[in-house]
Amino acid sequence: MNMPFNEIFKHHGSLIFFIDENQHKTYQAFQQDIEKQAILYEQNHQDQFKVVVKNQNQYLFLVEIFSLWMIKKIPILISPKATSAYEALLFNQVPIEENDIIDEALILFTSGTTDTPKGISLTFSNIQFQINSFSRYFNTHPSERYFLNLPLNHVGGLMLALRAFFLGGTLTTVDHDQFTYLSLVPHQLDQWLSDQHLRASLTKAKAILIGGALLSTELKTRAKKLSLPIYETYGMTETASFIALNGEILPESEIKLSPKGIVFLKGPMLARGYYQHKKFIEIQEWFETSDIGSLDAKKIFSFVGRKDRMLVSGGENISSDEIKKAAMSVIGVKEAYVVALPDEKWGDIVTLLYESEDNINSEIKNHLSTVLHPYHVPKYIFRTHFSELQEIKISMGSLKTIAYNMFLKDLFSHTYIMNSPEKPTIVILHGFMESKEDWTFLTYHFIKSYNFLLIDLPGHGLSEITPFSSLHEIQNRLRDFIFLFTPRPILIGYSMGGRVALNLTEHYLKPELLILISASLGLETKMAQEQRLEQDLNLFKKISESYTLLEFFRDWYSAPMFLPYLKSKNFEKDILDKSTNNYKSWEASLRFFSQGNFPLKKVPTFTYPIHYISGSEDKKYLNSGVTNQMHILRAGHNPHKTHPAELLLKLANILEQ
Numbered sequence: 001m002n003m004p005f006n007e008i009f010k011h012h013g014s015l016i017f018f019i020d021e022n023q024h025k026t027y028q029a030f031q032q033d034i035e036k037q038a039i040l041y042e043q044n045h046q047d048q049f050k051v052v053v054k055n056q057n058q059y060l061f062l063v064e065i066f067s068l069w070m071i072k073k074i075p076i077l078i079s080p081k082a083t084s085a086y087e088a089l090l091f092n093q094v095p096i097e098e099n100d101i102i103d104e105a106l107i108l109f110t111s112g113t114t115d116t117p118k119g120i121s122l123t124f125s126n127i128q129f130q131i132n133s134f135s136r137y138f139n140t141h142p143s144e145r146y147f148l149n150l151p152l153n154h155v156g157g158l159m160l161a162l163r164a165f166f167l168g169g170t171l172t173t174v175d176h177d178q179f180t181y182l183s184l185v186p187h188q189l190d191q192w193l194s195d196q197h198l199r200a201s202l203t204k205a206k207a208i209l210i211g212g213a214l215l216s217t218e219l220k221t222r223a224k225k226l227s228l229p230i231y232e233t234y235g236m237t238e239t240a241s242f243i244a245l246n247g248e249i250l251p252e253s254e255i256k257l258s259p260k261g262i263v264f265l266k267g268p269m270l271a272r273g274y275y276q277h278k279k280f281i282e283i284q285e286w287f288e289t290s291d292i293g294s295l296d297a298k299k300i301f302s303f304v305g306r307k308d309r310m311l312v313s314g315g316e317n318i319s320s321d322e323i324k325k326a327a328m329s330v331i332g333v334k335e336a337y338v339v340a341l342p343d344e345k346w347g348d349i350v351t352l353l354y355e356s357e358d359n360i361n362s363e364i365k366n367h368l369s370t371v372l373h374p375y376h377v378p379k380y381i382f383r384t385h386f387s388e389l390q391e392i393k394i395s396m397g398s399l400k401t402i403a404y405n406m407f408l409k410d411l412f413s414h415t416y417i418m419n420s421p422e423k424p425t426i427v428i429l430h431g432f433m434e435s436k437e438d439w440t441f442l443t444y445h446f447i448k449s450y451n452f453l454l455i456d457l458p459g460h461g462l463s464e465i466t467p468f469s470s471l472h473e474i475q476n477r478l479r480d481f482i483f484l485f486t487p488r489p490i491l492i493g494y495s496m497g498g499r500v501a502l503n504l505t506e507h508y509l510k511p512e513l514l515i516l517i518s519a520s521l522g523l524e525t526k527m528a529q530e531q532r533l534e535q536d537l538n539l540f541k542k543i544s545e546s547y548t549l550l551e552f553f554r555d556w557y558s559a560p561m562f563l564p565y566l567k568s569k570n571f572e573k574d575i576l577d578k579s580t581n582n583y584k585s586w587e588a589s590l591r592f593f594s595q596g597n598f599p600l601k602k603v604p605t606f607t608y609p610i611h612y613i614s615g616s617e618d619k620k621y622l623n624s625g626v627t628n629q630m631h632i633l634r635a636g637h638n639p640h641k642t643h644p645a646e647l648l649l650k651l652a653n654i655l656e657q
Contacts, residue, residue, distance in 0.1 A: 350376070
């Protein structure tokens with residue numbers, strides 16, 4: 001069977017098929033490019049029945065697929081990022097001799113439960129069924145636009161492109177373009193929701209297909225507030241894309257469950273089989289997956305989890321056994337385990353734990369980078385000692401605990417000063433454009449009575465902002481990190497750190513005591529929030545060669561609330577030291593830490609002791625509404641910089657109560 005290429009070109013020849021930043025290609029131009037490439041393939045691959053396609057250019061990737069179809073050859077789709085060794089590994093899984101199944105359309109690779117990738121054989125019938133099902137479900141029309149931002153060697157990106165072509169649509173890779181349909185994985189949806197222009201594009205879409213990982217509650221809530229047409233998909237390469245949308249099983253498709261909840265699939269979308277170990281394995285009428293699911297009384301399907309050790313990160317299926325085997329081949333590694341840490345952006349964070357006499361992180365990472373697909377290399381690699389667990393058979397729960405604790409300590413640069421396990425722990429959260437180093441002076445005066453944990457907030461000091469996708473995620477991780485040291489901290493938060501501390505104590509943890517210094521309890525109105533957020537996101541836009549960071553500081557600290565600091569003897573040295581920082585990290589942090597992102601002001605009902613300290617010249621924060629409030633005479637917004645002795649005295653009075 002062949003797909004009706006000629007009919008498509010005949011009916012839509014003058015319409016635009018493909019758009020990127022550099023070109024607009026009509027269906028007719030696409031046809032001409034296919035015919036030219038087909039001639040080249042005929043000349044260069046006369047004796048090959050199956051040909052690798054792995055072009056970096058999305059448009060040319062499609063041209064190559066269609067040109068191979070035109071000359072009756074089968075495309076083997078491989079990631080353009082695959083190394084030559086990895087490409088050879090995949091290609092060798094597929095028998096090169098001509099196949100007598102004339103309906104075979106292409107081969108896509110997906111990791112199996114072993115360390116050998118499987119080449120899924122999709123037929124033209126599979127593809128046609130998926131296109132027809134999509135068209136009926138969404139009542140598609142010619143000239144609708146399909147946004148392509150997933151790789152074409154993955155079934156999600158490939159099927160979106162093929163739907164666009166066979167339904168007479170326009171395929172675009174320009175994210176600020178208007179489009180009707182698009183496919184995203186959850187972390188991409190988060191990025192789009194966080195960008196004003198991309199968010200506007202989402203609101204105009206007819207359908208947003210979400211796959212690759214489960215949507216977090218937060219993402220669902222954010223999408224629901226915008227009334228976005230979200231369709232959570234369930235499917236896999238073996239089903240040529242999805243078989244269910246928002247739990248609704250597509251017509252002519254079936255899902256049944258074993259007594260243990262294992263998912264079995266049946267229908268015209270099901271691939272004819274797969275290649276593995278240079279053999280072809282035919283898929284039976286009912287295909288047993290590695291998934292566990294549930295069906296309610298109305299036959300609405302819900303994905304529960306996986307029965308094997310397959311991980312899914314950013315929509316990519318990753319075999320933990322493959323990674324472990326590769327790590328264990330590195331000289332010096334005694335033992336290795338792969339665990340998945342939950343993440344709202346990526347689904348799974350692939351983490352490798354290993355034991356060795358020496359720290360050989362770089363050697364392991366270098367080796368894994370040469371033998372694994374780039375997406376399969378663990379994001380985090382930690383050295384540990386499994387013998388300390390004192391378990392005959394190490395449990396996955398113990399491994400995840402070790403991995404998560406090390407992951408948290410990697411996320412947050414910190415200083416922990418321990419006096420005694422019996423002593424209470426003071427946790428200090430610094431202000432905007434500061435770091436933990438700005439508050440070390442407190443430790444010298446109270447170290448005999450307290451343990452101290454000083455934390456660089458993300459985007460400040462040595463803590464990166466890039467691992468985080470939302471304020472909620474930061475607060476969750478920060479809570480878990482603090483709990484590594486103390487279950488009931490004494491929290492001290494200054495300015496930005498104060499609102500972080502207040503939000504933490506209201507929603508994430510209960511402190512022994514909360515001390516806020518020059519911190520806002522929230523803005524009064526929604527409009528004030530929006531204005532503050534916009535102001536903060538544009539805060540650093542003026543910085544250029546003619547307007548330096550040093551000049552920015554002088555302008556910033558000229559506000560009335562900072563005047564005592566501006567006039568202090570340490571000011572010039574402080575801002576000179578600060579000017580060596582990368583302000584881009586501070587700028588990125590405002591996407592989460594802007595005062596406009598925190599809850600509106602309300603009359604607080606605290607279930608724990610709280611004290612508030614401010615400078616008498618800081619009119620903005622002079623009257624917070626907190627009952628236990630203290631003022632430092634002649635101090636502004638930065639009492640720790642201008643009046644450290646007076647601040648220490650106030651803190652001593654609070655802590656000694």
